[in-house]
Amino acid sequence: MHSLSDEVLLLDKQHDATARVVRSLDEQLISITEEVRVATASLEEAEREATQKRGLLHRRLIEIYKRGPLFSAEVLFSAKSVGDLVARYKYLHVLTLHDKTLVHRMEDLKSTIESRRVQLVHLQNGVGENRTEKAEEAARLQALEGQRSRSLVQVQQDAQKTKARLGELARSESRLNNVIASLEATRRTAGRNAPVTASTLRTSDVGRLDWPVEGRFLYRFGRFVNPNNTTTRWNGLGISAAAGTPVKSVSIGTVAYAGLMGTYGNTVILEHGGGDYSVYGSLSQIEVRKGARVTKGQILGTVGTSDPQLGPHLHFEIRRGGPAVDPTEWLRAAR
CATH class of the missing domain: 2.70.70.10 (Glucose Permease (Domain IIA))
Structure with a gap:
């Protein structure tokens, strides 16, 4: 069975360990908060670019609709020479590549935005869990501090009681020694005038x-x-x-x-x-x-x-x- 002194030492170790956990949780919270900031900035940037690209794509679709499905053929057949035909073909090819790139970028941005939102939700959940765990550890730390304080008071009281008890034992032993010494002195005095028993x-x-x-x-x-x-x-x-x-x-x-x-x-x-x-x-x-x-x-x-x-x-x-x-x-x- 542990003495109160051992209990106080154990409480000190538990207190130090819990304090380290709280400090670690603080560091984790700072790290997670920074990740939330970075993820939020990345999401906002992706959403801004998506808004811009969506506007461009919208205008291109309007232009394509207005020109009709035969626009490309009309452009090619209205060429006045072979050189003009080649130039018109290159223009249409570049325009098609630009439209494809725009669509692919929109798909990439959509995927990025969804990924960033999932990451942000995960990080925000992590922040909530961290704060909950920190609150629990902080409450545990406070309880340990209170228990340690009570135990220290008990140790001090026990030390005073032990000191008082040892003092009483010493006084009782001294009294017993004095009684024995008095009996011996009486016996030796009597022994001078009578045979020793x-x-x-x-x-x-x-x-x-x-x-x-x-x-x-x-x-x-x-x-x-x-x-x-x-x-x-x-x-x-x-x-x-x-x-x-x-x-x-x-x-x-x-x-x-x-x-x-x-x-x-x-x-x-x-x-x-x-x-x-x-x-x-x-x-x-x-x-x-x-x-x-x-x-x-x-x-x-x-x-x-x-x-x-x-x-x-x-x-x-x-x-x-x-x-x-x-x-x-x-x-x-x-x-």
């Missing part, structure tokens, strides 16, 4: 702890690149599960914190001794109280939705001496 998270538990909830990975420990190209660093795992699914302790411990924790929502922190802690966030309900001793596998609460963008899930961390470590290294049969 060994952690219930032993190195032999690596790769053998039961999962706190059944589900699939929503996000993993470490750096995560979001679909909008922003980066989130997770100090734990996101385990997707149905809302209301029981969340269980991975080991024996004492509830060091039970309450709201910013974007983590309802959160339980178990202290396992020796500076080790496990964190269970995004709970819909908390079933334990601060100071309570819990057993391995005991229900701490139920899966909830602390972030609508992520849906119902459990946020799970393991802390050793304060810093977060990758929980998948501790859980059984990483999925």
Whole structure:
């Protein structure tokens, strides 16, 4: 699925392509308009010449009619000598050729005029089609510009929301770190006057702890690149599960914190001794109280939705001496 940024880039490409089509149609319209001008001028010239030739032919027909069908014979038989006869014959021959040329030219002009009229109709239809297509492309271009503007506004709004969300995550993480640091400081102060309690998270538990909830990975420990190209660093795992699914302790411990924790929502922190802690966030309900001793596998609460963008899930961390470590290294049969 494309992000809004990808959509804006796609709209930019479509906008540029449509703008090129509109420019091309403008160039075609100029070219067709010039062809219409040339064709119109040629048609007008042919019609003027046809009018002139038609007048000449009309006068010649009147002359031929008035002289009658025996005119040529009378001209030849009235010759006074052989030389006069030859001259009269040549005159009649030239006159006949002139009449034939005039008739042929009239036929050519008629054909030219018909051809130019057909061409002109075709070109005028082309102009109409061009203008219609240009209007459609111009409307499409305007729609793309409006859509791009709306998408850009949406991208800017999403960027602001993402920035605000990342800020909330950073503040929540800082608060969690401060809580863990405070617990550690209290534990170390107490440790000066009492024996150090060994952690219930032993190195032999690596790769053998039961999962706190059944589900699939929503996000993993470490750096995560979001679909909008922003980066989130997770100090734990996101385990997707149905809302209301029981969340269980991975080991024996004492509830060091039970309450709201910013974007983590309802959160339980178990202290396992020796500076080790496990964190269970995004709970819909908390079933334990601060100071309570819990057993391995005991229900701490139920899966909830602390972030609508992520849906119902459990946020799970393991802390050793304060810093977060990758929980998948501790859980059984990483999925």
